[in-house]
Amino acid sequence: MSTSCKGRHAETLAADYVAEAGWMILERNFRSPGGEIDLVVSKASILAFVEVKAVDAYGLESLASSVNARKRRRIVETSKLYLARHREYRGSILRYDVIAVRSGRVEAWLEGAFAE
Template identity: 40%
Template sequence: MQAKTNDTTVARGREAESEAAAYLAGRGLRLLERNFRVRGGEIDLIMQDGPTVVFVEVRARSRSDFGDAGASIDAFKQGRIVLAARHWLARHGECACRFDCVLIDDGRLRWLRNAFAGDH
């Protein structure tokens, strides 16, 4: 039964990422890459906002039993995102960048620009 729970969680995560990507695209950002992974880190969405590369963490919660969607993006998680961003930048070239979060709580989407700094 565990696999079914994980499959459902993965499917919901992909759906949230697609919703976030569409929302950001509707605000002028261009999708560069999804689910960029390196050893020790992952970035859900990498978007282009004019000259700025935006590394986006997407979190969705249908219930608030354990806090809102943003509650789980702690310093450790931020560090994993920054690590992956450094790898991406090493491959694609240094440029202006920022770290955003798209939080979806009970179907309500919030976009947090410059959600955290990349100096972890």
Template identity: 35%
Template sequence: MREAGEHRRVTERRGRSAETLALVALMLKGYRPLGTRFRAAGGEIDLIVRRGDTVAFVEVKARGTLMAAQGAIDAQKVARFSRAARAWISRHATCDAATFRADAVFVSPGAWPRHVVDAFPVG
């Protein structure tokens, strides 16, 4: 039991570090943060950023290699992510004129985060 809890804490710290690095990379590209770790019934969005009229919901994946990170988003994850994105949109009527998309940022040791624009459908 104790080992599982420790593993969860290590994974949580790694995920938060990856999200911070992803956010810095996105900010350097001109995005400004609107939110982090947005949770809604059935899903979570790691980062929500905006550049111009585009709001991007961002899934951050940290793995040992970029290839492993890219393979970490499956259909079930996309469905949960899309539910959360729709919930965020419904709660933020001020973003009516915005274009929405789902991006991904893949983080691996020794490499700059890889930002994939429009990685999967928002739903």
């Protein structure tokens, strides 16, 4: 399976998982000129921007650090564009999460993995 196909499959599994947990999927693969956010989800007053990682057997120990500083900046900047386009979420509590998918299932959901 190609890397992009593996990533899309992981994103689908993660989207299904968060939907089953009661979150509303607002966007999948929201793109801006500077980056992409895999999932934008909401529940109550929380708006979460989610990075999905397909990890191998040894990837969970460093899940938070798997999103490097450059990628975090791109996600944050892209989230600002999302908020500019969707003013109805401006009062929401913002969160940046990372979901790890391994062997065809969600292995971990790190809520608040990084901050703006």
